[in-house]
Amino acid sequence: MQFKHARIDSIDAMRVLAMLAVIQIHSPWYSRVNVTSLNTATIADQFARFAVPFFFVISGYLWASRSSAVGDYWPRSVAISKRVILIFFFWSFIYAIGPSLYLIRQEGLNSFLANILSVVYPFDPIRFLSAVLEGTKNHLWFLPALAIAALISGALLARGRELTLFVLATLLFAVGLAGSAYADAPYGFTSDFNFRNGPFFSLIMFASGYAIHRYGQGLALLPIGIGLAAGGFTLQLFETTWIHRQWGTPLLHDYIVGTYFFGLGMSMIALSNTRYLRVKALSSVGPLILGVYASHYYFVEHVRWLEQTVENPYLRGPAYLAVVFLLSLGTSFMLAQWRGTKQFVT
Structure with a gap:
């Protein structure tokens, strides 16, 4: 995670990919x-x-x-x-x-x-x-x-x-x-x-x-x-x-x-700041990954209903990662809007 430094797009993009990996480790499919x-x-x-x-x-x-x-x-x-x-x-x-x-x-x-x-x-x-x-x-x-x-x-x-x-x-x-x-x-x-x-x-x-x-x-x-x-x-x-x-x-x-x-x-x-990682769609949310990391475990524990909702086993895993990540990102975004809580997510 990054703490109050100049942004490097490739690092922020990799930070998003790393966060998805963390969610995967903590997901229900980890038990398998x-x-x-x-x-x-x-x-x-x-x-x-x-x-x-x-x-x-x-x-x-x-x-x-x-x-x-x-x-x-x-x-x-x-x-x-x-x-x-x-x-x-x-x-x-x-x-x-x-x-x-x-x-x-x-x-x-x-x-x-x-x-x-x-x-x-x-x-x-x-x-x-x-x-x-x-x-x-x-x-x-x-x-x-x-x-x-x-x-x-x-x-x-x-x-x-x-x-x-x-x-x-x-x-x-x-x-x-x-x-x-x-x-x-x-x-x-x-x-x-x-x-x-x-x-x-x-x-x-x-x-x-x-x-x-x-x-x-x-x-x-x-x-x-x-x-x-x-x-x-x-x-x-x-x-x-x-x-x-x-x-x-x-x-x-x-x-x-x-x-x-x-x-x-x-x-x-x-x-390396390779152009392959300078993806704005990923790097733009990099500043909030600290908050995603901190908050994601709440959603890890409360989104397990997806296992019954999504029947296709090949879609279930990616759907779980996406839902947990987006909910955590939304939480981080909201907390970042208030001065008192911004320091805990960015």
Whole structure:
């Protein structure tokens, strides 16, 4: 997502495509992914995995483009983090209203208060940390992860610790892999913590966006991006299958090694500003994609009637994506009209 930067049409267009991919992952058809073999739904899910890495890389690139000119990495990191966390709290509150009112109506105020208290008592560090890093709806994890990545990057770069940033990002990524996709491997480990959260996945992507801005000037981003994206996606398919065959691990993963190269390649394609992505119909709604991302899960949960309404299975999936996206876009557009809520969707 983009936070108050000059618009680049190809990035905004790719942002729309990435948002559709996110909706696909969260759709009812996600449950039809086969965790033991690469069926069509599984391959489609794998392809959609470029979306969140793309958002992180682009955020890092745009942050670097504003910070590096005068070297104010830390102030800009603090600024973007404050803004992101404010958005996180706003949407966490929005998603908490419905379930909270339902719980109060069904079980009374005491049950509601006990439900809130359960986050901290009896104290479970993993449960508490998950609540802090995810908020009240699962997809909101992206926002704290982005804020943490920006703060770490800003703190290290402000002190001239660029190499430390890249090493730390790589180590955290490796730990995240060992605790998630490779947990069943001899060098992996199991944990109740979801290593998708926090800096384990976000920092390497955000830092890579910085690296593209810092060292990518003059590179042929389009062909390199296409190569990385194609290679990363192929590696991702091979990797998931290999992990399953080696240790019986299910095929569903938030990220693996191939996901990094896949997301990086798609980001470079967007940054190339290729004419194939300068589509006004897509880029014109790019500024509202933050709001679409934040609000879409409400419609994901309430548009499942399409499964009974649209009988043709080949039309049902695209219809679902279109309806959820348009409803989320409409919500973002309306909120963007008011000064008090515009900051939460653009």
